[in-house]
Amino acid sequence: MKYRRLRLGVAGLGRGFMLMLPTFRQHPGVELVAAADPREIARTQFERDFGGRSYACVEDLAADPNVEMIYVATPHQLHRAHVELAAAHGKHVMVEKPMALTLDDCAAMITAAQNAGVALMVGHSHSFDAPFLKVRDLIERGTYGRLRMVTALNFTDFLYRPRRPEELDTAQGGGVIFSQAAHQVDIVRLIAGGPVESLNAMTGMLDPARRTEGAYQAQLRFENGTFASLTYSGYAHFDSDEFCGWVGELGQQRDSSEYGTARAGLAKLTSQDAERALKETRTYGLTPTPADKAPSHHNHFGLVIASCEEADLRPTPQGVMIYANDRRELLPIPAGHVPRAGVIDEMVDVVIHGQTPTHSGEWGMATLEVCRAILESAARRETIHLQHQTRLA
Ligand SMILES: NC(=O)c1ccc[n+]([C@@H]2O[C@H](COP(=O)([O-])OP(=O)(O)OC[C@H]3O[C@@H](n4cnc5c(N)ncnc54)[C@H](O)[C@@H]3O)[C@@H](O)[C@H]2O)c1
CATH class of the missing domain: 3.40.50.720 (NAD(P)-binding Rossmann-like Domain)
Structure with a gap:
């Protein structure tokens, strides 16, 4: 054809x-x-x-x-x-x-x-990123035994990037649960493969000037017995790109000497309108369209470790690090010519x-159910049982 x-x-x-x-x-x-x-x-x-x-x-x-x-x-x-x-x-x-x-x-x-x-x-x-898909593939093949535990941790400056007002209002979808847990939950669900059975979570609104959730920790139990721990902070101070060789979320090489630039940029602003205007300067039509270039690394979403019976698997911007019983090695995955x-x-x-x-409507709904359950568990201080979970297609 x-x-x-x-x-x-x-x-x-x-x-x-x-x-x-x-x-x-x-x-x-x-x-x-x-x-x-x-x-x-x-x-x-x-x-x-x-x-x-x-x-x-x-x-x-x-x-x-x-x-x-x-x-x-x-x-x-x-x-x-x-x-x-x-x-x-x-x-x-x-x-x-x-x-x-x-x-x-x-x-x-x-x-x-x-x-x-x-x-x-x-x-x-980010669950479309090749290193996560490779980890899933290794798990499905059973190369290192059954998956038992997933650990995901990401520290970013998400809350201090310039925002529209509704991006800081949870009722309108603001905060890290809707925008960032949507990535982390998707990745962990992809790796674990099966439905989430229940979860417990806590959330943090740590900055009174930006009153939406900027951090969370969640413990997920999957139907297949796998359990997962998810930690996210959008208030960084510490930046988990340091764990990824100073490669940023988009696969770009970062300058490790830069520190606190998002907070410093925001501190200069005096109103929500000024913040909205600053966001708009970074958007299409108001900033030059970026030139095409081949990516040097894969996108990533902080530290993720899939613990199998015979190895820990860590997706990285370069591929998958395999920590097996008798050796430690990188399974390289070339970044290719096209990002994402x-x-x-x-x-x-x-x-x-x-x-x-794989990323069907039902899949997206299952991820949103977990995100919403994080908010609900934190508010009610209870374990939440999930009802709309899917398996990998
Ligand atoms: N996957 C990712 O990595 C990623 C990154 C950033 C944003 N997003 C998602 O993209 C979506 C938009 O977020 P954003 O940060 O780009 O916001 P944004 O404010 O930068 O862009 C939104 C755009 O939608 C336009 N818009 C508003 N109302 C519209 C309407 N009625 N019809 C058509 N266009 C309309 C706005 O003019 C603006 O250009 C969100 O759901 C966000 O989660 C995803």
């Missing part, structure tokens, strides 16, 4: 889109043909960069007959409405993490996609080759 490219439309040309942009430009399986965003400056930039059509609203994008699939990268609270619009116009969808803010919204999105006969995927999340290539690989497999997605 003649090779063809998936014709993708983008809803929301913000920061999330900018992080996927190098992938969209360089992956041979996809072409950007249209976009929607209320910001005219972003639409103009899109037309300049891609020559595609641009619209002020998602409904017009969804009605564009040239678009096959829509990547929804609008703010969390709009995900449901935009997925429903895409499905109503017969478009496949990939919606950014977190899939939505409530389980009811997730269920409605899944139903909308099923009724329309279109595929629904949730991502990007796994996201488009899965889209193409699903839309063009009709395969079942």
